[in-house]
Amino acid sequence: MKRNWLRGILLGLSMALLLSGGVALAQDSLFMRVYKDCVQCWPGMEYPTEDQYLLPYSMGGWDTNYDLCSRLTIDGIIEEEHCSGDYPGTDPYSDSEWFPCEWHEEEMVPTSLLGGGEASVANGPPSPLGVWKYELWQIIPGRPNPRAEASWLVARVCEVEEEFVPEPGTIMLLGSGLAGLAGYATLRWRTRE
Numbered sequence: 001m002k003r004n005w006l007r008g009i010l011l012g013l014s015m016a017l018l019l020s021g022g023v024a025l026a027q028d029s030l031f032m033r034v035y036k037d038c039v040q041c042w043p044g045m046e047y048p049t050e051d052q053y054l055l056p057y058s059m060g061g062w063d064t065n066y067d068l069c070s071r072l073t074i075d076g077i078i079e080e081e082h083c084s085g086d087y088p089g090t091d092p093y094s095d096s097e098w099f100p101c102e103w104h105e106e107e108m109v110p111t112s113l114l115g116g117g118e119a120s121v122a123n124g125p126p127s128p129l130g131v132w133k134y135e136l137w138q139i140i141p142g143r144p145n146p147r148a149e150a151s152w153l154v155a156r157v158c159e160v161e162e163e164f165v166p167e168p169g170t171i172m173l174l175g176s177g178l179a180g181l182a183g184y185a186t187l188r189w190r191t192r193e
Contacts, residue, residue, distance in 0.1 A: 030061040030146035031092075032136050038158035041101035041129060048098050055099070055152060059136060060092030062146075066138045074154075075130035099154045100128050129154055 039055040042048045062068050069083035088095075103126075133151040140146070 030059075030136055030138065030148040032059045032134060032148040032150040033057060034150045034152050036152060036158075038153040038155055039099060040158055041154050041156055042098050043101045045100070052158070053098050054096040056094070056096045057150065058092050058094040059088065059148070061148070062087060062091060062136075063138060063140060066140050069137050069139070071135045073133045073135075074125040074128065077125040079125065099132075101156060103128060129156065 035056045040052045042053040048054060064085075064087065067083040067085050068087055069081075071081040072079045087093075131151055131153055133149060135147070135149040137145055137147040
């Protein structure tokens with residue numbers, strides 16, 4: 001029995017890591033993901049078709065019993081902020097967004113991130129170029145308020161576009177759990193020989 005203490009610790013730790021990683025993956029919580037760090041601005045007003053001008057994103061996990069609040073900032077200046085019972089669509093919701101290179105004379109910017117219509121930019125940032133940050137939250141009595149956010153750079157030219165790696169912490173938890181199970185199996189195999 002004394003020789004098996006290391007096996008028991010490895011097995012317990014591995015199972016805890018696997019369970020916490022699985023819970024993190026299965027957690028039904030508010031999320032917002034963008035799949036590029038940088039997106040090139042589009043010089044026209046019609047919808048672009050080339051991928052470098054489009055930012056794919058997804059969001060979801062909201063509780064439809066409560067208002068969904070959102071805030072959009074560009075370089076720290078609030079562009080739009082509101083709370084309402086209007087939701088973007090299905091849960092999860094995915095779409096692509098494009099960004100103008102400059103605000104146009106009518107001082108309106110089309111964006112589905114702002115509720116599918118057009119938002120006034122008269123009191124907002126002087127340029128659409130810069131770091132955009134989109135935040136989502138809900139105020140739910142008696143529970144921790146779920147929050148999610150995503151940010152990306154809008155530029156005339158994106159230097160290097162890095163590939164998006166989802167939830168590295170969760171992947172690390174699952175990998176650690178599997179490594180622990182491999183260690184447990186190795187110890188068990190050695191004791192049989």
